[in-house]
Amino acid sequence: MLLNLVKLTARIFFKTCYNFKVEGLDNIPQTGALIIAGNHLSNADPPAIGGFAGLVRDSRFVAKKELFSVPLLGWFFRRSGYIPVDRARTIGDFGALKEVVHALEKGESVVMFPEGTRSKTGKPQKPKSGIGFLVYKTGAPVLPVKIEGTFGWPWVRKIRVKFGSVMHLQKDETLEPKAQYKQFATQIMDTINSIHI
Numbered sequence: 001m002l003l004n005l006v007k008l009t010a011r012i013f014f015k016t017c018y019n020f021k022v023e024g025l026d027n028i029p030q031t032g033a034l035i036i037a038g039n040h041l042s043n044a045d046p047p048a049i050g051g052f053a054g055l056v057r058d059s060r061f062v063a064k065k066e067l068f069s070v071p072l073l074g075w076f077f078r079r080s081g082y083i084p085v086d087r088a089r090t091i092g093d094f095g096a097l098k099e100v101v102h103a104l105e106k107g108e109s110v111v112m113f114p115e116g117t118r119s120k121t122g123k124p125q126k127p128k129s130g131i132g133f134l135v136y137k138t139g140a141p142v143l144p145v146k147i148e149g150t151f152g153w154p155w156v157r158k159i160r161v162k163f164g165s166v167m168h169l170q171k172d173e174t175l176e177p178k179a180q181y182k183q184f185a186t187q188i189m190d191t192i193n194s195i196h197i
Contacts, residue, residue: 010051024163122151132181
């Protein structure tokens with residue numbers, strides 16, 4: 001009930017306060033394991049994705065662990081099944097990756113940002129290899145989503161969100177797994193950036 005209220009509030013907020021448009025909701029699979037992967041420009045991106053993707057299905061979010069210490073927000077994140085990730089770990093937060101793998105194996109949808117953090121310039125960043133590892137490990141399909149216009153939020157007017165087509169990435173037995181993690185991550189990020197809005 002709480003999550004549905006938050007999603008409804010997010011939709012009303014974006015539709016009322018901004019020139020907001022979302023496309024491609026019909027591209028979201030209603031069931032089965034799914035990684036929804038988007039670019040990251042501001043704090044408005046998670047509710048913009050979750051509020052509208054939530055019209056089709058609920059998703060768990062991967063979020064930086066610092067947010068779980070914020071009063072009320074941290075409580076909501078834990079109650080909603082958000083997955084904390086420690087971005088300070090140089091070789092990746094394996095605890096967070098393991099939890100995401102478990103969620104995907106249960107057929108859940110997980111939203112994450114391959115870049116790992118918000119862009120400080122509004123320009124695309126290189127992706128972390130974590131999302132590539134998750135695809136390699138679980139075989140989960142990836143739904144790329146592009147967000148445009150949220151850089152500088154809340155002092156913006158026009159926001160666009162577009163969900164692309166589901167990607168199924170295939171393993172290459174001739175490559176080492178770690179090389180494929182990076183390759184998959186780059187392929188996903190390139191697809192996100194190529195979505196035309």
